[in-house]
Amino acid sequence: MEYIYEAFAKALQLITALDNELLAIVLLSLEVSLGALCIASLAAIPLGVAIGLRSFPLRGLVLSIVNTCVGLPPVVVGLFVFLFLSRSGPLGGLGLLYTPTAMVVAQIILAFPIIVSLVQSAVSGVDPMVRLTALTLGATPQQADRVVVREAGTGIIAALVAGYGRLAAEVGAILIVGGNIAGATRVMTTTIAMEADKGNFELALALGIILLSISLMINAVLSAMQQRGMRRNL
Amino acid sequence: MIWMTRTLIALACALVMPFSASAAEILCASTTSTENSGLFGSILPIFEKKTGIKVKVVARGTGAAIENGKRGDADVVFVHAREQELDAVKAGYFVNRHDVMYNDFVIIGPKNDPAKIKGARSAAEAMKKISASGLSFVSRGDKSGTHTKELELWKKIFVDPKGQKWYLEVGQGMEKTQRIAHEKQAYTLTDRGTWLATKDKDKLDMGIVFEGDPLLFNQYGIMAVNPEKHKHVKYAEAMQFVNWLVSKEGQQAIASFQDKNGNALFIANAKK
Numbered sequence: 001m002e003y004i005y006e007a008f009a010k011a012l013q014l015i016t017a018l019d020n021e022l023l024a025i026v027l028l029s030l031e032v033s034l035g036a037l038c039i040a041s042l043a044a045i046p047l048g049v050a051i052g053l054r055s056f057p058l059r060g061l062v063l064s065i066v067n068t069c070v071g072l073p074p075v076v077v078g079l080f081v082f083l084f085l086s087r088s089g090p091l092g093g094l095g096l097l098y099t100p101t102a103m104v105v106a107q108i109i110l111a112f113p114i115i116v117s118l119v120q121s122a123v124s125g126v127d128p129m130v131r132l133t134a135l136t137l138g139a140t141p142q143q144a145d146r147v148v149v150r151e152a153g154t155g156i157i158a159a160l161v162a163g164y165g166r167l168a169a170e171v172g173a174i175l176i177v178g179g180n181i182a183g184a185t186r187v188m189t190t191t192i193a194m195e196a197d198k199g200n201f202e203l204a205l206a207l208g209i210i211l212l213s214i215s216l217m218i219n220a221v222l223s224a225m226q227q228r229g230m231r232r233n234l
Numbered sequence: 235m236i237w238m239t240r241t242l243i244a245l246a247c248a249l250v251m252p253f254s255a256s257a258a259e260i261l262c263a264s265t266t267s268t269e270n271s272g273l274f275g276s277i278l279p280i281f282e283k284k285t286g287i288k289v290k291v292v293a294r295g296t297g298a299a300i301e302n303g304k305r306g307d308a309d310v311v312f313v314h315a316r317e318q319e320l321d322a323v324k325a326g327y328f329v330n331r332h333d334v335m336y337n338d339f340v341i342i343g344p345k346n347d348p349a350k351i352k353g354a355r356s357a358a359e360a361m362k363k364i365s366a367s368g369l370s371f372v373s374r375g376d377k378s379g380t381h382t383k384e385l386e387l388w389k390k391i392f393v394d395p396k397g398q399k400w401y402l403e404v405g406q407g408m409e410k411t412q413r414i415a416h417e418k419q420a421y422t423l424t425d426r427g428t429w430l431a432t433k434d435k436d437k438l439d440m441g442i443v444f445e446g447d448p449l450l451f452n453q454y455g456i457m458a459v460n461p462e463k464h465k466h467v468k469y470a471e472a473m474q475f476v477n478w479l480v481s482k483e484g485q486q487a488i489a490s491f492q493d494k495n496g497n498a499l500f501i502a503n504a505k506k
Binding site: 038087 | 291
């Protein structure tokens with residue numbers, strides 16, 4: 001119990017001191033996770049919408065593959081990206097291993113299937129009457145699609161929330177492809193893992209508390225977006 | 235949905251743009267013992283100030299660090315497994331290997347020493363007693379320099395510990411391994427640097443039960459990745475780092491490094 005009390009004291013102390021090193025770590029964590037989330041969703045949302053709206057051959061198989069990928073172990077993704085980006089790998093010439101870009105790449109792969117899967121389920125879960133009503137009111141098929149997607153808006157934001165949750169909490173992949181280099185690729189989760197390894201439990205727990213507080217703020221922003229989306233629908 | 239797409243694109247650009255590398259930096263693959271002891275934190279700023287070269291450190295086990303160098307994923311490798319290093323140099327992966335410093339390995343165990351290791355005349359005898367006692371031994375099990383040394387000791391006494399009930403391979407760093415040994419009240423092989431730096435902080439209820447055999451000598455060496463194998467490596471900058479470490483100034487920086495309790499953790503011994 002003593003640990004937890006000391007950890008909260010330490011977290012408070014770290015936040016008020018606003019150490020430059022800590023600030024850099026926090027900012028890099030946000031850049032990597034949010035950057036990966038944005039890039040992944042640019043491709044994943046349209047794909048999820050497409051799968052949700054249309055029926056096509058092998059749709060069930062595609063969905064099964066996507067849903068399996070939701071459970072991709074981060075270390076496996078990390079190893080895969082590592083081998084690709086390593087100087088001895090196929091994309092070694094880019095020199096991307098042990099850079100934040102490599103971490104973004106790994107996290108895009110992790111976020112992509114989650115967003116596709118949840119967007120798909122949000123879109124296909126919209127009441128079929130919505131589409132029919134739009135069509136009877138004289139909408140073109142494209143316009144009817146748009147109505148359906150708008151109806152699924154809150155579900156799409158929920159997909160982003162889930163995707164961010166996965167990325168913010170992730171340590172296995174970014175440790176392998178980022179290397180936890182001080183001042184270059186060290187982020188919140190890899191620092192926590194390292195400090196726990198070193199036996200600095202209070203510091204590790206304090207960093208965990210800070211990470212959770214940041215996630216709370218980001219989720220507040222996302223749910224504000226959700227509210228806004230709902231109001232637009234009314 | 236358009237406002238959302240626009241927000242996403244803008245955010246993605248803003249977030250991913252600022253990643254760019256500065257020119258004068260090299261990547262050093264090294265071990266957890268050098269990074270976690272604080273040695274790098276103490277000596278790298280001196281080197282950076284003198285040359286303007288930033289040394290980025292990826293801390294892993296010795297085996298993984300050498301592998302990183304072989305693959306071309308580092309410019310310079312700073313580890314402690316002399317035989318493995320020399321083999322890798324012979325195979326053409328590295329050039330200009332130098333001895334830099336040493337510390338030594340010690341065998342630690344529960345304070346009351348239930349296997350009665352204290353008083354053993356050699357490291358081999360100590361290991362023999364442990365294997366015969368039925369008490370647990372925690373192994374790094376991660377191809378690190380410490381693990382390599384431990385396997386060398388088992389080989390010396392013709393004991394194959396793999397798969398034995400008392401032999402716990404944990405695949406973790408040194409400090410974590412020590413903590414596991416502490417929790418399990420088992421014996422383990424550790425380097426003096428990590429032991430001194432962490433025994434109080436981690437509240438380890440353990441003590442050194444054997445030390446001093448020349449066989450437990452732990453030599454650290456540095457070597458540059460061969461630029462003929464990997465054209466992209468920053469060989470010139472890497473050699474500047476190698477040369478500085480073995481220079482009088484670099485050796486002095488290593489010798490004057492102390493942990494929080496004032497223990498000198500490494501003894502500089504580069505040959506001129």
